[in-house]
Amino acid sequence: MSELRLEARDIPVSRMSTLVNKTGSWKYIRPVYHDRIAPCNQGCPVGIDIEGYLNLLREDRLDEALDLLLRENPMPAITGRVCDHPCETACNRRELDGAVGIHAVERVLGDLALERPVEASAVRHTEQVAVVGSGPAGLACAYHLNRLGYAVTVFEASPAAGGMLRLGIPEYRLPRPVLDRQIERLRQAGIDFVCNVRVGVDLQWSVLSWFDAVFIGTGAHLPKPLGLAGEDNPAVRQGLDFLEEVNGGGRPEVGRTVIVIGGGNTAMDCARSARRLGADVTVMYRRTRAEMPAILDEIADAEREGVRLEFLASPVAFGDDSEGVVDVVFERMILGEPDASGRRAPVPTGERFEHAVDLVLLATGENASLEWLPPEVKVGRGSIPVDRLGATGAGKYYSGGDVAGHDRTVAHALGAGKRAAIGIDRQLRALRGDAIPNAATPAELDALRLGPEGNLSIARWRREDPVRRVSPLDEVVGPEQLNLTHFEPAERHRDHKPNGRTAQTFDEVNLGLTSAEALAEAKRCFNCGVCNECELCLIYCPDVAIRRGTDGNRFEIDLDYCKGCGVCAEECPRGAISMTREGL
Amino acid sequence: MKKVIYGNHAVSWGVKLARAEVISAYPITPQTQVVEELSEMCASGELDARYIMVESEHSAMAACIGAAATGARAFTATSSQGLALMHELLHWAAGARHPIVMADINRAMGPGWNIWTEQTDSLAQRDTGWIQLYCETNQEVLDTTIMSFRLAEQVNLPVMVVLDAFYLSHTAEPVEIPDASLVDAFLPKRQAKLKLDPADPRSFNALVRPDDYMEMRHSLQQAMREARTAFDEVEEAWEQSFGRRYGAVEAYHIDDADLVLVVSGTMVSTARHVIDQRRAAGERVGLVKLKMFRPFPTETLRAALAGVDKVAVLDRNLSPGRGGIFAEEIRAALYDVPPDDRPQLFGYVLGLGGRDIRPDTIESVIDRTRATDAPQREDLWVGLNA
Numbered sequence: 001m002s003e004l005r006l007e008a009r010d011i012p013v014s015r016m017s018t019l020v021n022k023t024g025s026w027k028y029i030r031p032v033y034h035d036r037i038a039p040c041n042q043g044c045p046v047g048i049d050i051e052g053y054l055n056l057l058r059e060d061r062l063d064e065a066l067d068l069l070l071r072e073n074p075m076p077a078i079t080g081r082v083c084d085h086p087c088e089t090a091c092n093r094r095e096l097d098g099a100v101g102i103h104a105v106e107r108v109l110g111d112l113a114l115e116r117p118v119e120a121s122a123v124r125h126t127e128q129v130a131v132v133g134s135g136p137a138g139l140a141c142a143y144h145l146n147r148l149g150y151a152v153t154v155f156e157a158s159p160a161a162g163g164m165l166r167l168g169i170p171e172y173r174l175p176r177p178v179l180d181r182q183i184e185r186l187r188q189a190g191i192d193f194v195c196n197v198r199v200g201v202d203l204q205w206s207v208l209s210w211f212d213a214v215f216i217g218t219g220a221h222l223p224k225p226l227g228l229a230g231e232d233n234p235a236v237r238q239g240l241d242f243l244e245e246v247n248g249g250g251r252p253e254v255g256r257t258v259i260v261i262g263g264g265n266t267a268m269d270c271a272r273s274a275r276r277l278g279a280d281v282t283v284m285y286r287r288t289r290a291e292m293p294a295i296l297d298e299i300a301d302a303e304r305e306g307v308r309l310e311f312l313a314s315p316v317a318f319g320d321d322s323e324g325v326v327d328v329v330f331e332r333m334i335l336g337e338p339d340a341s342g343r344r345a346p347v348p349t350g351e352r353f354e355h356a357v358d359l360v361l362l363a364t365g366e367n368a369s370l371e372w373l374p375p376e377v378k379v380g381r382g383s384i385p386v387d388r389l390g391a392t393g394a395g396k397y398y399s400g401g402d403v404a405g406h407d408r409t410v411a412h413a414l415g416a417g418k419r420a421a422i423g424i425d426r427q428l429r430a431l432r433g434d435a436i437p438n439a440a441t442p443a444e445l446d447a448l449r450l451g452p453e454g455n456l457s458i459a460r461w462r463r464e465d466p467v468r469r470v471s472p473l474d475e476v477v478g479p480e481q482l483n484l485t486h487f488e489p490a491e492r493h494r495d496h497k498p499n500g501r502t503a504q505t506f507d508e509v510n511l512g513l514t515s516a517e518a519l520a521e522a523k524r525c526f527n528c529g530v531c532n533e534c535e536l537c538l539i540y541c542p543d544v545a546i547r548r549g550t551d552g553n554r555f556e557i558d559l560d561y562c563k564g565c566g567v568c569a570e571e572c573p574r575g576a577i578s579m580t581r582e583g584l
Numbered sequence: 585m586k587k588v589i590y591g592n593h594a595v596s597w598g599v600k601l602a603r604a605e606v607i608s609a610y611p612i613t614p615q616t617q618v619v620e621e622l623s624e625m626c627a628s629g630e631l632d633a634r635y636i637m638v639e640s641e642h643s644a645m646a647a648c649i650g651a652a653a654t655g656a657r658a659f660t661a662t663s664s665q666g667l668a669l670m671h672e673l674l675h676w677a678a679g680a681r682h683p684i685v686m687a688d689i690n691r692a693m694g695p696g697w698n699i700w701t702e703q704t705d706s707l708a709q710r711d712t713g714w715i716q717l718y719c720e721t722n723q724e725v726l727d728t729t730i731m732s733f734r735l736a737e738q739v740n741l742p743v744m745v746v747l748d749a750f751y752l753s754h755t756a757e758p759v760e761i762p763d764a765s766l767v768d769a770f771l772p773k774r775q776a777k778l779k780l781d782p783a784d785p786r787s788f789n790a791l792v793r794p795d796d797y798m799e800m801r802h803s804l805q806q807a808m809r810e811a812r813t814a815f816d817e818v819e820e821a822w823e824q825s826f827g828r829r830y831g832a833v834e835a836y837h838i839d840d841a842d843l844v845l846v847v848s849g850t851m852v853s854t855a856r857h858v859i860d861q862r863r864a865a866g867e868r869v870g871l872v873k874l875k876m877f878r879p880f881p882t883e884t885l886r887a888a889l890a891g892v893d894k895v896a897v898l899d900r901n902l903s904p905g906r907g908g909i910f911a912e913e914i915r916a917a918l919y920d921v922p923p924d925d926r927p928q929l930f931g932y933v934l935g936l937g938g939r940d941i942r943p944d945t946i947e948s949v950i951d952r953t954r955a956t957d958a959p960q961r962e963d964l965w966v967g968l969n970a
Contacts, residue, residue, distance in 0.1 A: 006740045006777055010803040011681050012796075013778055014787035544782045 023543055027564025029579045031537075031557060036471045036575060037451040040093075040102060042476045043090030045411040046079065047455030048072040050087055050102055052467045055532055057105070068466060069106070069208045073183050073414060074143035075136070077114050078165060080107025081174050081510070082296045083411045092528050095479040097489045101513070101521045104495030108518035114181045118189035121149035121321045127212035127428045131154065132199045133395045135163020135402025136410045138217035140182075140417025141390075141424070142191050144458055147527055148425050153192040154212070155199050163219055163314075164402070165410070167244045170269050171276030171506040172276070173298075200372025211426040212397045212431075216377065216384065217417065217481060220402035223365040230318030239270040239363035241415035246273045254279040255358020259314055259328055261285075262363030263292040270301060270303055270361040271307045275503045279359070286314040286333050286346040297496045297510075306505035313353075314346060318360065325356045368403045380405070388445055388456075390420025391427070415455040422448070422461045451476040468530060470554060477529035483574030486536060493521045531555075531576040535570035585761045591752035595661060595687045595745065596621035596720040598729025599825035600631045601767040602685075603661040605774075606651035608636035609642045610666060613699050614749040618661040639667035645673040645686075645893040652682035653788065657733060660684070663749065664691035664705045671709065674742075678713025678804065680789050683736030683743075683774070684715075685729065689782045689899050690849065690900075691749045692937040701749035701850065706878070707909045713804055715743040715811055716877040716926035724830055727822060730762070732862020734771050735818045739811045740805075749938065751850040766825050808879040815876060831873075832881040835888045839864055839869035842893040843953060844927075845871040846914060851898060851941045858946045869950060874910060882917045884907045889918060892927040896953045899963065900935040900948070907963035908933050930956065931963030939967065 007427075008015070031148040038051035049068055056065035076299055081101060091099035129145050131138045134156040142152045161168060161183045165174065197203050208214055223238045225231060239260065245252055252532055258274040261266050263285035271281045283302070285292060288311045292299060303309065319327035324525040331351055333346035368383050377384060383405030390398040400416030403410050423440075430436045448456040452474065459465040497511040513521060533554050538546045545561040546568060548554075569577040589597065595618045599607070605640055609619040625631035636647045641662050648658040662670065667688055677684050692702035706716060719725045725747050732743035747753060780788065780904065792800060814918065815832055823829040837859055838844050845856045852873045862869045872888050874881075889895055895918075899908025906912060911931030928955045935941040945967060952964070 006681055008778065009796075009802060010740070010807075011778065012787075012789050012792045012800070014790070016786075018787050020783045178699070484762070 003193050022560045024383055024545070024558070024560045027562060029564045029565065029566065029581055030559065030562060031454065031564075031568050031577050032580050033470045033531060033555060033576060034578050035469045035471070036473050036530060037454065037476045038528040038530065039090035039092055039451075039478070040087040040100075040528075042451030042454035043086045043456055044450070045086065045087075045407065045409065045415040046073050046311070047415055047450055047457055048479070049457065049459070049467065050456070051525065051527055051530055053109070054100065054522045054525035055527050055530065057305065057519060058525065058527075058532070060519075062112075064466065067119070068459075069109055070113055071466075072418065072457065074140050074186070074415070075110070076106045076137075076179050077110030077175060077184060079411055079414065080104070080110040080512075081178070082169055084167075085410060086411070092477065092479045092482055093524060093526055095482075095485055096487055098492035100524045101492055101495040103524050104493070104513045105170050105518045107512050108515055109216060111178075114178070114185060118143070118185060121147055121187070125149045125151075126429070126434075127151075128153065128210075129213045129215065129424060130211040131215045131217065132208075133163060133217035133219055133401075134161035134183075134193065134195075134404070135217055135219045135401060135413060136165060137219075137404075137406075137413035137417040137420075138163065138215060139186060140414040141217065141398070141400065141421045142417075143186060143189075144146075144421035145419050146189050146191050147426060148421065148462070150425075150428070151190070151192075153194060155197050155203070156193065156195045157198040159196055160193060161193050161199045163217075163536070164221065165483050167221065167247055168240060168244065168266065168269070168271050169353040170247060172272070172509045173269070175508045198372070200334045200374070205374040208443050209404065210297040211263065213398060214374075215390070215417070215424065216373065216392075216403060217401045217413070218357040218369040218403045220366045220368040220408065222369055222371075223362075224365050224367045226362065226364065228315060228316065228317055230320060230326075231334070233318050233326055233360075235324065235358065236318050236362065237343040239266050239361040240366055243273060244270055245486055246277070251277060257279060257357040258282070258359045258361060258550050259284055259355055259357045260361045260363055262365075263287065264271040264293060264363060264365075265294045265298060267304050267363035270363050272302050272305055274359070274361065275305050275307055276506060282355070283307060283309050284313045284315070284330065284355075285309065285358070288312060289336065289339055291343040301498060301509055304498065312346065314348070316352065319354075325358060328357060328360055329353075330355065347381045349517065369403070370403065372422060386420075387423075388419065389423025389426065389440055390416060391423050396427070419456055421459060422456060427460070449474070475529075477575040482526060482528065483571055483573045486534075486571070486573035489524060491526050493517045495521070515538055517521065526549070527574050529575050532574070534573065536571050536573060538579060540567050542567060586758050587761055588756050589722060590617060590754055590756050591719075591722045591725050591747050592617035592754065593621050594688070594726040595729050595739060595747075596625065597686075597759070597761060599659050600625050601764055602659075602730045602733045603657065603768070603773070604631070604685075605656040606634045606636065606648065606658045606735075607636055607660065608651070609660045609662065610638055610641045610644050610660070612641070612663045612666040613701055614691060615661045615663040615666070615687070617753070618687055618689070622659075637913040641669040642673060642966070645670040645677065648684045648686075649677050649680065649682055650671060652677070652684050653680070653895045655774060655779035656691060657774045658682070658684045659686070661687035661689070664690040664693055667705050668693065669725045671712070672716060672783035674709055674712035676789075676970065679800070679874050679954055681740035681804075681807070685732045685741055685743050685745065686730065687745045687747065688747050689747055689753045692803075696937075698937045701751055701849075701900070702936050702938065703746070703899075703909075706744060706746045707901050707903075709744070710878065710909075713741065714878060715741055715806070715808070717743065717745055718848045718875055719745065719747045719752065720850060720873065722752065722755070722759045723828070725752065725763070726759055727826070727828055728830070729824050730767060730771060731818050734821075734839060735811065735815055737774055738814050738818070739807045741811055742807045746849075748850045748874070755899050758827075761846055762826050770821060770825050797922075811815045811909060812876075812879045812881060821839050825853055830875055832876035833884040834875065836871045836873065838872065838888060838892070841868050841870035843869045843950065844889060844892045844895050845869075845946070845949070846874060846889075846895060846897040846910065847871055848874045848877075848910065849900065851900065851935065851946070854941055854943055855898075855946050856951070858943050862950065877910075877913075878912055880917065885917055886921060887913065890925045891899075892920050894953050895927045896930045896932060896949050898941075898949060899931065899933050902933055902936060907931055911963055928959055930959045932966050934966035935961050
């Protein structure tokens with residue numbers, strides 16, 4: 001068109017290119033791309049690169065997402081069902097419209113992973129490792145050592161592997177086919193399982209002397225007596241003992257009315273299991289709902305199934321009634337000052353009342369299984385003390401999980417098993433003659449951490465992190481470093497979907513997300529702290545000084561023209577750009 | 585395809601068919617529907633344009649200027665106070681010769697706060713260097729919107745498409761929606777010669793000293809002159825493809841008329857109706873519709889009005905301290921018509937702030953003009969409350 005007639009004499013246009021004007025000389029601060037740590041990654045006790053696999057899902061790279069998840073977590077199908085997901089508590093998306101439903105996404109990925117073999121190690125070492133106890137800590141330690149190329153034998157006292165996963169967690173939360181398939185997957189990877197053997201009783205520790213390292217993951221399942229009168233009444237049962245029976249297929253008589261004492265996940269499991277056996281169930285907890293340690297969804301499910309909760313009541317004595325009924329005497333409590341756990345402590349009021357029931361289930365905690373340990377292993381206050389890498393200090397003995405005093409969740413046990421696998425690998429490599437300092441330095445461990453308070457990454461330990469990091473910083477990104485205006489609101493998928501049946505069966509209660517829902521949920525991730533090449537910096541740079549990178553760099557900044565305005569860092573939605581002083 | 589649509593949506597459809605590439609706007613009654621519809625067209629993908637949300641009309645025009653500077657086809661729409669807020673950038677858009685198209689829904693300026701129609705908002709931007717085209721019907725709105733892009737890009741000047749609040753913006757009429765492929769042939773993708781290009785960066789619109797500034801203003805004036813003929817060419821091409829044209833100035837029953845009304849916007853339709861009735865009764869009366877205000881179609885208007893005895897100019901606008909703005913411009917245009925041919929010009933101010941201009945309002949103007957021997961010094965206000 002005739003617009004082409006417009007000439008430089010009609011409007012002011014420079015004759016020369018403005019490239020001669022190097023505006024970069026004006027700056028005193030400059031932008032630098034730094035990948036930081038997403039808060040979910042630091043919040044995960046397992047130490048999974050959650051942001052990383054969600055980003056791969058965003059790019060529809062499902063196989064790579066699964067691979068990244070499985071590098072750190074041996075059993076996402078299980079954690080995707082039973083983990084209390086502190087990752088979501090840490091998620092920055094809370095500030096916008098609800099945390100990303102990481103837990104539910106993990107379950108969908110976990111179910112896919114069940115059908116895939118464990119990736120075989122490229123090398124096979126001659127050293128052999130024994131793992132005593134097949135709970136989540138032991139299984140994680142075995143899995144990671146297997147992937148590192150070690151021969152691993154797992155010893156289990158029960159008839160089947162799984163530890164607390166099998167004995168403590170009801171089927172309606174963790175269907176046995178999922179657990180069995182998970183164990184089978186580990187067996188197919190070459191891990192040996194020896195069940196029905198109590199090491200220290202049926203088999204002397206000395207027999208294990210030909211193993212190059214031994215991991216002790218015997219858990220915590222010993223009763224913790226309350227020391228109350230009448231506790232020996234046969235109608236007063238240990239909750240865990242009751243769960244073991246039910247989870248093993250037993251259907252014990254529970255009578256008409258059951259009281260469960262406690263406020264944690266074991267209490268919820270006992271209450272809901274007893275409900276399924278036909279009882280009218282009340283959970284008595286000495287603090288209030290706000291202090292209950294149980295997973296919120298479990299509490300909600302229990303109430304939906306008809307379990308009653310009663311608060312601020314602590315048992316004082318169990319009386320015997322003539323007709324086989326237990327008279328439980330409670331004392332009314334009030335909340336006082338916070339205790340060591342940070343929660344407000346129950347304080348007795350002197351007021352007493354009674355409930356007469358057919359069965360009492362005690363779910364007030366268990367003691368670590370410290371009997372029959374090898375003599376060299378020292379026991380601290382109720383647990384085996386270990387260092388960051390699970391070393392007990394007694395030569396080849398490592399430990400982790402409930403028995404080692406770690407937080408009593410599946411996720412913490414998986415994280416502890418992984419740390420011990422790193423510790424064992426480190427020790428065996430040192431013995432093999434690799435140039436490794438005797439003791440792991442703080443700097444060495446810091447380099448493996450996912451954030452200052454995060455767990456260790458075994459991908460980093462193996463130096464084969466598949467995600468390319470751009471000059472990573474050991475900093476966790478908080479909401480104040482994000483630019484939320486760049487994110488569209490997207491409602492969180494409802495990820496806890498009860499199956500609709502009443503509490504009559506042991507079928508899995510939570511239906512979870514469909515694959516399509518999980519993929520959509522994954523795309524809600526902000527990718528906090530990690531550049532996902534959204535190109536907003538490139539669009540916003542007023543000097544057109546940012547361009548797509550070469551040599552694998554995502555972006556390059558032309559410092560001849562970047563005048564240090566900071567718009568890119570301000571606009572970056574995810575806090576992946578920082579401004580640094582010129583010359584530093 | 586015919587659709588029954590609002591005047592506002594006729595703008596949206598025109599912009600869609602013109603394949604605008606960047607749209608930036610800030611909502612204001614009565615313009616909101618224009619950009620609401622466009623935002624939905626962008627969201628659904630039926631219009632492949634970047635829709636930029638902004639916090640003010642000033643920013644909206646700034647975004648359009650930025651977009652146009654890169655060679656994109658840019659559009660915005662506003663009304664009244666929103667247009668006034670753009671004022672600084674209206675000069676910039678024209679001076680930088682950006683072919684931006686903007687719809688202005690004529691709305692009275694506050695206070696008193698008023699959302700109804702009046703032409704003062706657009707006429708107050710007379711000297712910013714924008715072409716201004718006033719519309720009578722929804723069909724004209726759609727056609728003018730598309731033609732404006734071609735005109736703008738041909739002469740490198742921004743174009744304001746102007747329509748009455750509510751009487752047009754919120755009134756549904758049957759509108760023929762042109763075939764998209766024919767519109768594509770009529771209006772190909774914009775080809776800018778001088779544009780921001782990261783591969784060959786230049787400085788644009790920097791300081792210009794007295795040695796050059798006047799030449800650039802002269803170029804702007806030349807472009808405006810060129811726009812007058814370019815408009816006729818664009819309409820000619822439009823008529824060939826779509827069978828409709830409007831004219832910078834339209835004469836209606838003026839051949840033997842001794843009294844001619846000069847009207848614009850939706851009051852033209854009302855006036856046509858009155859003229860038809862008076863003609864049926866044997867009265868020699870006609871009207872001239874002023875579609876183009878900038879560039880001012882002086883020659884065409886003089887040709888139409890020369891020799892007429894009396895001309896009544898109906899102004900739905902006001903330059904306080906002077907009077908109706910159209911009347912003033914037309915007086916100037918007729919000044920050097922030889923005295924024997926020069927009509928008497930009667931100015932009327934009416935319909936401000938959306939006050940209805942009904943057939944009897946126009947009848948009263950005709951009667952008053954016939955009954956008066958010579959124009960009064962000041963324009964007459966029609967229909968003032970006692």
